[in-house]
Amino acid sequence: MANDLQILRELEKKVLWLASWTIHNANHLRANDDGVKVGGHQASSASLATIMTALYFAVLRPQDRVAVKPHASPIFHAIQYLLGRQTRERLEAFRGYKGAQSYPSRTKDADDVDFSTGSVGLGVAQTLFSSLVQDYVRAHGWGLDRPEGRMIALVGDAELDEGNIFEALLEGWKQGLRNCWWVIDYNRQSLDAVVREGLWERYEQLFKNFGWNVVILKYGSLQQAAFKEPGGEKLRDWIDNCPNQLYSALVFAGGAAWRKRLNDEIGDQGDVSRLIEKRSDAELAALMNNLGGHDLPTLVEAFRKTDGDKPTCFIAYTVKGFGLPMAGHKDNHAGLMTPAQMESFRQAMNVRPGHEWDAFEGLTLPADTLKGFLARVPFAASGERRLKAPPIEVPAELKVAAQAVTSTQTGFGALLNEIGRGDSDFAKRIVTTSPDVTVSTNLGPWVNRRGLFARQAMADTFKSEHIPSTFNWEFSPQGQHIELGIAEMNLFIVLSALGLSHSINGERLLPIGTLYDPFIARGLDALNYACYQDARFMVVATPSGITLAGEGGAHQSIAEPLIGLAQDGLASFEPAYVDELAAIMAWSFAYMQKSGGEDISLVARPDAKPDSTFAGRAPERDWLRDETGGSVYLRLSTRPIEQIKRQMTDELRQQVVDGAYWMRKPGPNCQVVVAYTGAIAPEAIEAIGLMAEDRRDVGLLAVTSADRLNAGWTAAQRARERGLVHARSHIERLLADVPPHCGIVTVIDGHPATLAWLGAVAGHRTRALGVEHFGQTGSLAELYRHYGIDANAIVAAAQSIAPGRPIRHLKALP
Ligand SMILES: Cc1ncc(C[n+]2csc(CCOP(=O)(O)OP(=O)(O)O)c2C)c(N)n1
Ligand SMILES: [Mg+2]
Numbered sequence: 001m002a003n004d005l006q007i008l009r010e011l012e013k014k015v016l017w018l019a020s021w022t023i024h025n026a027n028h029l030r031a032n033d034d035g036v037k038v039g040g041h042q043a044s045s046a047s048l049a050t051i052m053t054a055l056y057f058a059v060l061r062p063q064d065r066v067a068v069k070p071h072a073s074p075i076f077h078a079i080q081y082l083l084g085r086q087t088r089e090r091l092e093a094f095r096g097y098k099g100a101q102s103y104p105s106r107t108k109d110a111d112d113v114d115f116s117t118g119s120v121g122l123g124v125a126q127t128l129f130s131s132l133v134q135d136y137v138r139a140h141g142w143g144l145d146r147p148e149g150r151m152i153a154l155v156g157d158a159e160l161d162e163g164n165i166f167e168a169l170l171e172g173w174k175q176g177l178r179n180c181w182w183v184i185d186y187n188r189q190s191l192d193a194v195v196r197e198g199l200w201e202r203y204e205q206l207f208k209n210f211g212w213n214v215v216i217l218k219y220g221s222l223q224q225a226a227f228k229e230p231g232g233e234k235l236r237d238w239i240d241n242c243p244n245q246l247y248s249a250l251v252f253a254g255g256a257a258w259r260k261r262l263n264d265e266i267g268d269q270g271d272v273s274r275l276i277e278k279r280s281d282a283e284l285a286a287l288m289n290n291l292g293g294h295d296l297p298t299l300v301e302a303f304r305k306t307d308g309d310k311p312t313c314f315i316a317y318t319v320k321g322f323g324l325p326m327a328g329h330k331d332n333h334a335g336l337m338t339p340a341q342m343e344s345f346r347q348a349m350n351v352r353p354g355h356e357w358d359a360f361e362g363l364t365l366p367a368d369t370l371k372g373f374l375a376r377v378p379f380a381a382s383g384e385r386r387l388k389a390p391p392i393e394v395p396a397e398l399k400v401a402a403q404a405v406t407s408t409q410t411g412f413g414a415l416l417n418e419i420g421r422g423d424s425d426f427a428k429r430i431v432t433t434s435p436d437v438t439v440s441t442n443l444g445p446w447v448n449r450r451g452l453f454a455r456q457a458m459a460d461t462f463k464s465e466h467i468p469s470t471f472n473w474e475f476s477p478q479g480q481h482i483e484l485g486i487a488e489m490n491l492f493i494v495l496s497a498l499g500l501s502h503s504i505n506g507e508r509l510l511p512i513g514t515l516y517d518p519f520i521a522r523g524l525d526a527l528n529y530a531c532y533q534d535a536r537f538m539v540v541a542t543p544s545g546i547t548l549a550g551e552g553g554a555h556q557s558i559a560e561p562l563i564g565l566a567q568d569g570l571a572s573f574e575p576a577y578v579d580e581l582a583a584i585m586a587w588s589f590a591y592m593q594k595s596g597g598e599d600i601s602l603v604a605r606p607d608a609k610p611d612s613t614f615a616g617r618a619p620e621r622d623w624l625r626d627e628t629g630g631s632v633y634l635r636l637s638t639r640p641i642e643q644i645k646r647q648m649t650d651e652l653r654q655q656v657v658d659g660a661y662w663m664r665k666p667g668p669n670c671q672v673v674v675a676y677t678g679a680i681a682p683e684a685i686e687a688i689g690l691m692a693e694d695r696r697d698v699g700l701l702a703v704t705s706a707d708r709l710n711a712g713w714t715a716a717q718r719a720r721e722r723g724l725v726h727a728r729s730h731i732e733r734l735l736a737d738v739p740p741h742c743g744i745v746t747v748i749d750g751h752p753a754t755l756a757w758l759g760a761v762a763g764h765r766t767r768a769l770g771v772e773h774f775g776q777t778g779s780l781a782e783l784y785r786h787y788g789i790d791a792n793a794i795v796a797a798a799q800s801i802a803p804g805r806p807i808r809h810l811k812a813l814p
Contacts, residue, residue: 002369005297008054011057013363015075015079015082017351017362018081022091023336025091026099041334043333043335045074046327047320048069048318050299051185052068052079053296054299055154055299056379065151066154067154072154081359090110104117106533106534107532112385114504118532125168127151129493129497133501133505135176136498143505143506148179151180152180155182157185157186158191164487166206167487167490168493170210175454179309181311182311189332193330195244197243214312216292216315219295219298222287223291229271248330249330251289251319252326254285289327349362394426398415400582402414405641406643407641408577408637410578412542416443420450421449430511432446432480432511433512435485435486439471441542447471447481448471453477459474492530499537511537513540516557517542517543517545517560520541520563538631539634540634540636541634542635545558545678547639548638550778553774561574565707567633570632572706572707572708579643583648583657585634587657591630591632593629594630639679659709661734662699663685664700666698666738666742667696670698671741671802672695674698676747686791687791690791690809691798693808694804706748706754710731710757712731713729713731713761743765743798744758744766745766746758748770749770767797769797771789
């Protein structure tokens, strides 16, 4: 009977073979006529072959979740293939259309990727925050019937240069992180080069400082045995003092080179020489390559004896390109084996031509033994590892008593405060978080009601000392606000973790993160990452724009509306009025929970009939992916503006959500339409008034979501191009009756391109006003005038694109 170690050794070989073959197939065998470099990172993958074999086949349990280093994707897919969770077709199409993905992807891969990776550093931090979210969920009494999982990142050593990892590390320490493992693939190579000497010592110290266990896996079992031989101590010292560059170079050069070097440097004609000489070149190379990260017994033992209560960092010494001809070479990052090298690798692996994809080809143990083992692998025991949670019922309307003059930011605080009064499941599932701008983004009233989250209760000393304070800052396991330090990267990664809780923990959360609008840019890659893996959350960005007046250029956002327009997976809104905000938020909480499938065709359902389906409004919702759902970005303002007294009808609510409505419908002879977004509403209204005597039937279009409006328009065009002739988007219907000669002036406190496309919808001449240059301090009136978005600038733009008699209220522009 083969023991488990023998089986794991066989599987390790097979994993390495399959991953290498997958990459080779994509590069050399599959037609790739487009001349684009395919790549595939054979060396980078091989580095993790042993560690991942140990983890997936011997250590992981179904509840554990892993972020796999981007370039180890082929190893991951090979392992899933052996476990029957990945198809040969997808492996054959690796890096191709609908094939296994170059970097593990939750949304594009079919083999149950836990966390997407690709932009290095982000997946690592995601595991940390996922562990905190697991604690959050359990502290609230949910999901206790399931075992706690460990959140594990397989980290490249050069990946640790990414600062977001250290931001996360600090936050993890503050929040009492547990159940988190980071396994560092210490191959001492990055993309370009060999890493600095002694980096492991810095890491060790650093992780210990943040309360982590550090386990250094430097020597494999062959090395450990050799160190016990006479002369072994000398060998160990030599290894310890060998510079990274040299070690890598010798790994590449192989057994004879090791022999020469070791004899030259520590040969003593005695014990050490005997230790070297009694090994063949191949054995010597195997010994020197037998670093901790390539030694199954060492790895399995180290992983098995680590429990979850402290976070643990494993520094596993590895060889980049382990087992492959380019092993150790500093230029191997994107290196590929040549067909000739692959051929000798095939022979060495005993794989017959034509049997390259056979799971057990060339192995020495009987297939039944291996099959039996694979069928018992705990990781794959419970089938589908991705969990589901039913949607939380959301009120159709959110009520708030808005003051006569107020801002959207104040409205947001008031709406959440109202929700916070209730004891519904909806209120309980909301979790808020903010990077040290909780109070200044108006989450204060909500936090006062619902408390801050910590696994251990902490009293608010100001309160217990009876010192008056507006805010009750009490921490408890029941709290519903996660207070973060000032790191916007962390905000978006925790939102990513919270927003996947339904899938990871089987418990749905409704996460809301707040920050200042300009600082979205600070965490932008993490926001993109969160959207890419289809996490569901609401980002509330406030204050925004030059409307922030006195705060000046460093705090005033310009480009963010364009991010809102372009970011996939994120529906963006910028309402002007609190009743609009209430409608948008109610819709958003439901939208965040929809899951109509990731790959829904943009055009329409497959059963859509060209003539009837597009007659009603519903299909446009399909193009907008309303049934697919997504995350939401609300760009809010601190500017108090006079609210409109009106009834929020169902029709108006729908239009607000669809992206625009006529605040003042243009008459049949309309010469000018003003289309505005957000806090600039009073200027747009004022401009309409100033023009009224000199331009006929002026229209005022309130744009609540340039993003959704634009997406609908694009999708309708695409639908028509595919034969659905009646497809009409919301903006096309709104502009249908605007006469062709009419001009459109758009205005937003943000980049003008956000709305400039409106002119292309029905061919109206358009002038787009907005902010193109850094802001500065000043009063609101001064800044609006300076940047040309005040009422007078709107009127001047109208006069220039919709000529007629001079508009008498127009003043000369500064
Ligand atoms: C944010 C980001 N920047 C750059 C890259 C390009 N890149 C991919 S891997 C890599 C180096 C990785 O080195 P390491 O983490 O040590 O992994 P190894 O290849 O040694 O296994 C770089 C720079 C990336 N994927 N993401
Ligand atoms: Mg490396």
